[in-house]
Amino acid sequence: MRKQIKITEIYLQSEYFNHHLNSTIPAAWIAVFNNGIEVVICSEWEASNAEDAEAYFQINHAECTA
Numbered sequence: 001m002r003k004q005i006k007i008t009e010i011y012l013q014s015e016y017f018n019h020h021l022n023s024t025i026p027a028a029w030i031a032v033f034n035n036g037i038e039v040v041i042c043s044e045w046e047a048s049n050a051e052d053a054e055a056y057f058q059i060n061h062a063e064c065t066a
Helices: 050-064
Strands: 007-013 016-018 023-025 028-033 038-043
Touching: 007 050, 028 050, 038 050
Parallel strands: none
Antiparallel strands: 007 028, 016 023, 028 038
16 A cells, blocks of 8 residues: 655745855745655745645646555
């Protein structure tokens, strides 16, 4: 039996400068799953809070955790 992957936390990662890429990385909403993996679920401008970010993820990527 496979363990179902679930989101345990959602947080906003601030915009930052990546010196290796010599580029600014835009802010994004990050989901932490119960297996410890962190994934970008949407851009900062696509959601105003963690609940909106989770809803965006469920609508657009629900098959990823099914």
